[in-house]
Amino acid sequence: MKIIGIWGSPRKGGNSELLLNAFLEGAREAGAEVERIALRELKISPCLEIYHCFKDGTCPIKDDMLPLYDKLLAADVVALASPIFFYSLSAQAKAMIDRTQALWSRRYHLNQDFPGPERQGVLLCTGATQGKLLFVSARLVARYFFDAINVTYAAEILVRGVDQKGAILEKPEVLDQAKDLGRRLAQGEKFGPVKLSPLAV
Ligand SMILES: Cc1cc2nc3c(=O)[nH]c(=O)nc-3n(C[C@H](O)[C@H](O)[C@H](O)COP(=O)(O)O)c2cc1C
Numbered sequence: 001m002k003i004i005g006i007w008g009s010p011r012k013g014g015n016s017e018l019l020l021n022a023f024l025e026g027a028r029e030a031g032a033e034v035e036r037i038a039l040r041e042l043k044i045s046p047c048l049e050i051y052h053c054f055k056d057g058t059c060p061i062k063d064d065m066l067p068l069y070d071k072l073l074a075a076d077v078v079a080l081a082s083p084i085f086f087y088s089l090s091a092q093a094k095a096m097i098d099r100t101q102a103l104w105s106r107r108y109h110l111n112q113d114f115p116g117p118e119r120q121g122v123l124l125c126t127g128a129t130q131g132k133l134l135f136v137s138a139r140l141v142a143r144y145f146f147d148a149i150n151v152t153y154a155a156e157i158l159v160r161g162v163d164q165k166g167a168i169l170e171k172p173e174v175l176d177q178a179k180d181l182g183r184r185l186a187q188g189e190k191f192g193p194v195k196l197s198p199l200a201v
Contacts, residue, residue, distance in 0.1 A: 001032040001186050004075045008082035008093030010040045015126035015168040019159065020081035022175040023124060026182030027077070037068065039092040044068075047098040057106035065099045072103065072149050077120045077185050080142060084127035088137040097145045104148040116150025120185060120192070123156040124178065128163035136199045143196055154192035155181055158201060 005024045009016045020036070028034045042064035052060045059065065072078060082093040089097070106112040123142040127134045135158045146153045157178055162168045168175065185191070 002075050003027045003032045003077040005036045005079040008039050008090045015162045016081040016083050019124045022178040023182040026179035027186040030183040030186035032186035044095050046095050053102035053105040059102040079122040081124040100148045119151040120154035121146035121151035126159045126162050132200045153194045
C-alpha cells in the first residue's frame with residue numbers, strides 16, 4: 001500500500017502539516033509505504049496552457065512536477081493537505097493541481113490506460129473562520145483533481161476555527177480522527193465517494 005501526502009501550505013509546523021502528519025503516522029503504523037511531498041520545497045510552475053500534453057500526455061515544463069506525475073499514478077492513496085487561502089486551496093496546491101492537466105489529457109483526451117478508481121483520495125483542510133461556505137471551493141477543486149488522476153474522493157477532514165500556527169493541537173480529537181483515517185486506508189478499507197451535495201458542510 002503506497003500512500004502519498006501532498007502538503008500545500010507555505011507555513012512549516014502549521015495546522016495542515018500537523019493534520020497531514022497525524023494522517024501519515026496512522027498510515028505508517030499500519031504498515032503502508034508513506035511519502036510526504038512538501039510543495040513549499042518544490043519549484044512547480046503554473047500551467048502555461050500550451051496544450052503540449054494533448055499530443056502525448058506529457059508536460060514539457062522541466063521542473064519539480066515531473067517526478068510527481070509518476071508518484072500520483074503509483075499511489076494507492078493520495079492525500080492532499082492545504083490551508084484555505086481566500087476561500088480556496090493554497091496557490092502551491094493549485095499550481096500542482098493545474099499541472100495534472102497532463103494526466104487529465106491522458107485519461108480523457110488521449111484515452112490512455114490509466115490506474116484507478118479503486119485508488120482513494122483524501123482532502124485535509126484547515127481554515128481560520130467558521131463560515132458555512134468555507135470549504136466549498138476547496139472541495140470542488142479536490143473533486144476534479146481526484147477525477148483527473150482517477151482516484152475516488154474517499155474522505156475529507158475539514159477543520160474550522162484554526163488560525164495560529166499549531167492551533168489544531170487544541171483539537172486532539174481531530175488529529176486522532178486523521179490518524180485513524182490513515183490507519184484504516186492503509187489497511188485497505190474503502191471509503192466514499194464523498195457526496196458534494198450539499199457543498200457547504
Ligand atoms: C493568505 C491567507 C489567506 C487566508 N484566507 C483565509 C480564508 O479565506 N478563510 C479562512 O477561514 N482562513 C483563511 N486564512 C487562514 C488559514 O486558512 C488558517 O490559518 C490555516 O489554519 C492555516 O493553515 P497552515 O498553518 O497549515 O498554513 C488565510 C491565511 C492566509 C495566510
